[in-house]
Amino acid sequence: MAGRALAAKAVLLARARELGLVSEPERNGDGQEETPEEALIRAVLSEEVETEPPSQEAIRAVYDGNPEGFRSPPLLEASHILIAPSKPNPQAWEAARLEALALIANLTSKPSEFTRVAASRSACPSASEGGSLGQLGPGDVLRVIWDALVDMDIGTIGAAPVASEHGWHVLRLDHRSDGERLPFDYVGPHIATQLEARAWTKAAAQFVDRLLRESAVRPGLCLTESGELETRKGTIARAGGLLGEALGNARLAYDALSPTARERLDHAASESGEAAEDLLVHSIRTFLSKADDEAWTQLISRLRDSEAPLADSLALIVSHQLPPVHKTRTLITMRSGPRASG
Numbered sequence: 001m002a003g004r005a006l007a008a009k010a011v012l013l014a015r016a017r018e019l020g021l022v023s024e025p026e027r028n029g030d031g032q033e034e035t036p037e038e039a040l041i042r043a044v045l046s047e048e049v050e051t052e053p054p055s056q057e058a059i060r061a062v063y064d065g066n067p068e069g070f071r072s073p074p075l076l077e078a079s080h081i082l083i084a085p086s087k088p089n090p091q092a093w094e095a096a097r098l099e100a101l102a103l104i105a106n107l108t109s110k111p112s113e114f115t116r117v118a119a120s121r122s123a124c125p126s127a128s129e130g131g132s133l134g135q136l137g138p139g140d141v142l143r144v145i146w147d148a149l150v151d152m153d154i155g156t157i158g159a160a161p162v163a164s165e166h167g168w169h170v171l172r173l174d175h176r177s178d179g180e181r182l183p184f185d186y187v188g189p190h191i192a193t194q195l196e197a198r199a200w201t202k203a204a205a206q207f208v209d210r211l212l213r214e215s216a217v218r219p220g221l222c223l224t225e226s227g228e229l230e231t232r233k234g235t236i237a238r239a240g241g242l243l244g245e246a247l248g249n250a251r252l253a254y255d256a257l258s259p260t261a262r263e264r265l266d267h268a269a270s271e272s273g274e275a276a277e278d279l280l281v282h283s284i285r286t287f288l289s290k291a292d293d294e295a296w297t298q299l300i301s302r303l304r305d306s307e308a309p310l311a312d313s314l315a316l317i318v319s320h321q322l323p324p325v326h327k328t329r330t331l332i333t334m335r336s337g338p339r340a341s342g
Contacts, residue, residue: 007288011211013037016044049204054195062191063184070187071179073138078149078174079114079131084123084167093167100161100168107157107170114157114172123167131172149173212289246314247284250277253314261315268322280314283321295320 021043023036034042063070083100085092103121107114118131126133138146148162152173161168246253254277257265265283269276287295298316306312 007212008208009037009041011214012041012044012208015048015211016040019044019047021047045204045207049200049207051196051199051203054192054199056188058195059188059191060184062195063187067181070182072182074150074179075177076136076146076149076173076175078133078136079118079172080124080126080133080145081114081118081122081131081170082124082167083121083161083170096168097161097163100170103170104157104159104161111155111157111172132174145169145171209289213285246310247281250281253277253280253284253310256308256311256314257318258311258315261311261318264318264322264325267325279322280318283317284314286321287317291320 023039025034025039027033083096085096115130119127122131142164144162144164148158148171154173154176158171161170265276265280269279
């Protein structure tokens with residue numbers, strides 16, 4: 001949810017400033033530098049989120065629970081014939097495809113001719129080797145070629161040519177060496193890294209959730225004129241300040257309700273047996289933690305445009321969190337007494 005993401009960013013930046021952290025942007029593997037805010041968020045998470053390293057038992061359980069995983073990649077030996085289009089237009093590509101199909105039909109009935117045909121017809125430098133590509137691993141050839149080869153049986157020629165940017169490939173799988181199960185001592189550190197990353201991600205999410213819950217009591221969320229949440233004081237309204245004041249003084253919040261919102265709250269409280277002020281506090285907390293993008297947008301609009309932002313914000317929250325009051329109406333009124341004679 002965009003609203004929750006903005007709120008999470010705000011509370012993380014607020015926490016970073018509370019800790020006195022300094023923004024020190026770093027570059028990623030692609031050379032892109034963090035923004036100052038991204039650097040602060042990374043710093044506060046690094047400072048506040050701690051996890052225990054996974055136990056050997058947990059690492060071993062992952063290894064033993066995935067008997068088909070943790071294998072070395074297969075090694076293939078293959079040959080091909082590349083039929084390149086004579087021109088870069090659809091007609092030439094279709095002509096090359098038909099030529100490749102004809103070769104497959106001929107070579108399927110005469111497989112021993114593959115090396116000779118590759119030497120004379122292939123547009124690849126491997127033609128000098130009879131089309132042999134040698135031993136291949138993942139990444140040694142184009143992905144479409146690799147995917148086609150791993151699905152073939154040893155000694156067979158592909159039933160259809162495979163297209164690449166270079167043309168149409170007639171493929172033959174010459175040999176396959178399936179990957180072997182890697183020893184635990186080799187993959188254990190990799191499993192540990194994955195488990196640590198998962199644990200850290202979970203702990204970071206829990207940390208952000210805690211900050212968001214605390215922000216409802218000790219708010220620091222603000223709205224800029226563009227409607228974004230931030231931690232410094234905005235020019236329009238302090239959303240967290242208003243709602244935090246309401247949470248800290250439920251009687252004040254209740255008194256600020258419009259008649260319609262108060263009626264809805266009183267009705268819901270009567271139905272649930274809960275005190276109206278307690279139900280109002282619960283509704284505010286639920287809204288802060290679960291509001292979707294549309295609800296946040298509506299709240300931002302109320303805070304930006306309203307002359308009574310607290311009352312209007314609470315009215316919005318009550319309408320989102322509590323059911324409307326269904327009033328019964330008498331459709332026909334019976335008159336008592338004798339009817340007037342005409």
